[in-house]
Amino acid sequence: MxxxxxxxxxxxxxxxxxxxxxxxxxxxxxxxxxxxxxxxxxxxxxxxxxxxxxxxxxxxxxxxxxFEAWSTAWSGTCTGVKCEGLRPYFWNSVLMTVPAVFLATLLGAVNGYVIAQWRFKGANLIFAMMLFGCFIPFQVVLLPMARSLGILGLAGSIPGLIFVHVIYGIGFTTLFFRNYYVTIPAELTKAAKVDGAGFFRIFWSIFLPLSLPIVVVTVIWQFTNIWNDFLFGVSFSQAGTQPVTVALNNIVNSTTGVKEYNVDMAAAIIAALPTLLVYVVAGKYFIRGLTAGSVKG
Amino acid sequence: MTEWLERHVPKMVLAPSFVAVLIFVYGFIIWTGWVSLTRSKLMPKYEIKGVIQYERLFASPRWDTAMDNLFIFGGLFIGISLILGLFLAILLDQKIRAEGVLRTIYLYPMALSMIVTGTAWKWIMNPGLGIEATVRNWGFESFTFNWITDPKMAIYAVVIAAVWQASGFVMALFLAGLRSVDEEIIKAAQVDGIPTWRIYSAIIIPSMAPIFLSAFIVLAHLAIKSFDLVIALTGGGPGYATDLPATYMYAMAFSRGDIGQAASSAMVMMGVVFTIVVPYLYSELRAKHD
Incomplete structure (x- = not known):
C-alpha cells in the first residue's frame, strides 16, 4: 500500500x-x-x-x-495421586473434543441454514438471542450447570463436558454458518423448491456441498476453543475425566516433590501440540475464524 | 398434513437449539440472579432475602482487590494490545517479503491454551531460574525481575503474558483493515507529496474506527473472562494479589462453598459484560437491517 x-x-x-x-x-x-x-x-x-x-x-x-522429560510428561509424571503422566488426560481431551466439535458444527450448520434461508417471523430475534449467548461470562452459568449435570446423571463425566461444550458452542457455530449462507442467493432455494425439493434435500444437495470453507473454519474454531478450555474442564470433571489443560495445571502447580521444570515444559508442549499443529497446517482458516468471531456481518 | 409439515420443518429444526439456549443461557442467568438474592451458602436456597450478598461482596476486601485488578489488568491489557497490534500491522504493511512468516510468528500464541501460556511465562519469570537469574549470570548482579512473586507487581506479570498471547490477534484484525482501505485515496495523497506518517495518521487510521471497536470488544471480553491465565501463572497469588472477578467467583463456588457470593459476583461480571457488549451487538444487528 x-x-x-x-x-x-x-x-x-x-x-x-x-x-x-x-x-x-x-x-x-x-x-x-x-x-x-x-x-x-x-x-x-x-x-x-x-x-x-x-x-x-x-x-x-x-x-x-x-528426551527423558518428554517420556515422563507423557506417561510418568504425577497429577495429584495418580502417576501415569499426561497420556490418559490427553485422550480424555480427544474423546471430549471430537464429538463436541462434530455436534456443535452440525447444529450450527442446520441452524444457520434455517435462519439465513428459511426466514420466518421471529427468526432474527432468535438469532440475536443465540448470538448474545456467545458473549455471557460463563461464570454466570457455572452453578446451575453443575446442578443440572448432577440431575442429568452427567456430573464429572466426559459426556457431561461434551454436552456443555455443545450447548455453549451453538451460538458461535450458528453465527458462522448463518453469515456464510446469507451470501448465497435466496433464488437458489426458491428454484429448488419449485423443482419439488424439500427442506432437507436442499440442505443436503445444494448447501452442504457449498459449505466446505465454512465447515473448516468452524471446525478449527471449535476445536481450538474446546481443546484449550479450562473453566468448564476444571468445574465439571473429576479425577479420571479431566481434560489435558486441567491435568497440565495440576502437574505444574502441584507442590509435592522436586519441581521438575523440564517435565512441566514438555507437558505444556504436549498439551499445546494439537492446536499448534492445526494452526500451522490451516492458519488461514484459523485467522478467518478469529476475525469472523469478532467482526460480524 | 405434509404441507403443514413442510412449512414447519425449519422451525422444528431450529427449536431444539433455541430451547437449549433459552434454558441454558437465559434460564441459568435467571437462576443465578435469583440465588444471588438469597442467603445460600453450601447449598442453594430459594427464599429471597434482598441484596445482602451484594452488600457482603462490596464490603469484601478480596472482591475489592479483584475489581481493582480487573481495571488495572483490563486497561493495560487492552491498551497495550491495541497499540502494539496496530504498530505491528503498520510495520507489516510496508510490503515485506517475509510477511507471511512474520504474521504466523506473531499470531501463533492465540492458538495456545491460556494454561500453556501461563505455564511458559511462569517459568520465564521465575526469579530463581528465569530471566532474573539469567541476566544476573551475565554480570548484572543487582538485576531484579520478581514481579510474579511480588504482590504489588504480580498483576503486571499477568498483563505481559496476556499481551503476548492476544496482541498478534489484534495485529491480524488491523492488518485486514489496512488492506481494505481504498488504495486510490492513498495513491492520490502520495502524488500530492503527503508524507507517509501523515497518510497513516490522517487517512488510514481514522478509517479503521470500526476495527478499533471490534478489537476493543473482543479484548474487553477476554479480560473480564480471564481465569485460566491467572490460575496457571499466579494461582491468584501471592495471597490474593492477582485475584480477578473470575477467580473470586470460582473460589467462592468450588472451594469456599459460598454459593451466594459466587452467584452475586457472577452477576456483577455479567453486568460489566452487558454494559460493554449490548450496545455493540445492538448497533451491529441494526446496521445489518439498514
Whole structure:
C-alpha cells in the first residue's frame, strides 16, 4: 500500500529511506524474537536435564539433549495421586473434543441454514438471542450447570463436558454458518423448491456441498476453543475425566516433590501440540475464524 | 398434513437449539440472579432475602482487590494490545517479503491454551531460574525481575503474558483493515507529496474506527473472562494479589462453598459484560437491517 522504497521522492533521500528500511526489519525481527522466545524456552528447557536447568542459563541451548522429560510428561509424571503422566488426560481431551466439535458444527450448520434461508417471523430475534449467548461470562452459568449435570446423571463425566461444550458452542457455530449462507442467493432455494425439493434435500444437495470453507473454519474454531478450555474442564470433571489443560495445571502447580521444570515444559508442549499443529497446517482458516468471531456481518 | 409439515420443518429444526439456549443461557442467568438474592451458602436456597450478598461482596476486601485488578489488568491489557497490534500491522504493511512468516510468528500464541501460556511465562519469570537469574549470570548482579512473586507487581506479570498471547490477534484484525482501505485515496495523497506518517495518521487510521471497536470488544471480553491465565501463572497469588472477578467467583463456588457470593459476583461480571457488549451487538444487528 504505502511503500518507502518507491521512487517518487527525489533521490537524495534514498539514504534515509534505506536506513528506515533497516530500522523496519530490525523492529520486525525484535518482535519476532519476543513472540518466539517463550516457545524457544519451552522447547529447550524440555530437552535439558534438571541438573543443567539449575546450573545453566534460561536461553542457552541444551548441552546434552535428553528426551527423558518428554517420556515422563507423557506417561510418568504425577497429577495429584495418580502417576501415569499426561497420556490418559490427553485422550480424555480427544474423546471430549471430537464429538463436541462434530455436534456443535452440525447444529450450527442446520441452524444457520434455517435462519439465513428459511426466514420466518421471529427468526432474527432468535438469532440475536443465540448470538448474545456467545458473549455471557460463563461464570454466570457455572452453578446451575453443575446442578443440572448432577440431575442429568452427567456430573464429572466426559459426556457431561461434551454436552456443555455443545450447548455453549451453538451460538458461535450458528453465527458462522448463518453469515456464510446469507451470501448465497435466496433464488437458489426458491428454484429448488419449485423443482419439488424439500427442506432437507436442499440442505443436503445444494448447501452442504457449498459449505466446505465454512465447515473448516468452524471446525478449527471449535476445536481450538474446546481443546484449550479450562473453566468448564476444571468445574465439571473429576479425577479420571479431566481434560489435558486441567491435568497440565495440576502437574505444574502441584507442590509435592522436586519441581521438575523440564517435565512441566514438555507437558505444556504436549498439551499445546494439537492446536499448534492445526494452526500451522490451516492458519488461514484459523485467522478467518478469529476475525469472523469478532467482526460480524 | 405434509404441507403443514413442510412449512414447519425449519422451525422444528431450529427449536431444539433455541430451547437449549433459552434454558441454558437465559434460564441459568435467571437462576443465578435469583440465588444471588438469597442467603445460600453450601447449598442453594430459594427464599429471597434482598441484596445482602451484594452488600457482603462490596464490603469484601478480596472482591475489592479483584475489581481493582480487573481495571488495572483490563486497561493495560487492552491498551497495550491495541497499540502494539496496530504498530505491528503498520510495520507489516510496508510490503515485506517475509510477511507471511512474520504474521504466523506473531499470531501463533492465540492458538495456545491460556494454561500453556501461563505455564511458559511462569517459568520465564521465575526469579530463581528465569530471566532474573539469567541476566544476573551475565554480570548484572543487582538485576531484579520478581514481579510474579511480588504482590504489588504480580498483576503486571499477568498483563505481559496476556499481551503476548492476544496482541498478534489484534495485529491480524488491523492488518485486514489496512488492506481494505481504498488504495486510490492513498495513491492520490502520495502524488500530492503527503508524507507517509501523515497518510497513516490522517487517512488510514481514522478509517479503521470500526476495527478499533471490534478489537476493543473482543479484548474487553477476554479480560473480564480471564481465569485460566491467572490460575496457571499466579494461582491468584501471592495471597490474593492477582485475584480477578473470575477467580473470586470460582473460589467462592468450588472451594469456599459460598454459593451466594459466587452467584452475586457472577452477576456483577455479567453486568460489566452487558454494559460493554449490548450496545455493540445492538448497533451491529441494526446496521445489518439498514
Amino acid at each position: 504505502t511503500d518507502f522504497t518507491q521512487n517518487y521522492h527525489p533521490p537524495r533521500r534514498s539514504f534515509g529511506q534505506l536506513a528506515l528500511r533497516w530500522l523496519l526489519f530490525a523492529l520486525l525481527g525484535l518482535f519476532a524474537l519476543f513472540y518466539l522466545m517463550p516457545l524457544f524456552v519451552m522447547v529447550t528447557t524440555s530437552l535439558k536435564s534438571l541438573e543443567e536447568i539449575r546450573t545453566g542459563s534460561l536461553v542457552a541451548l541444551p548441552r546434552d539433549v535428553t
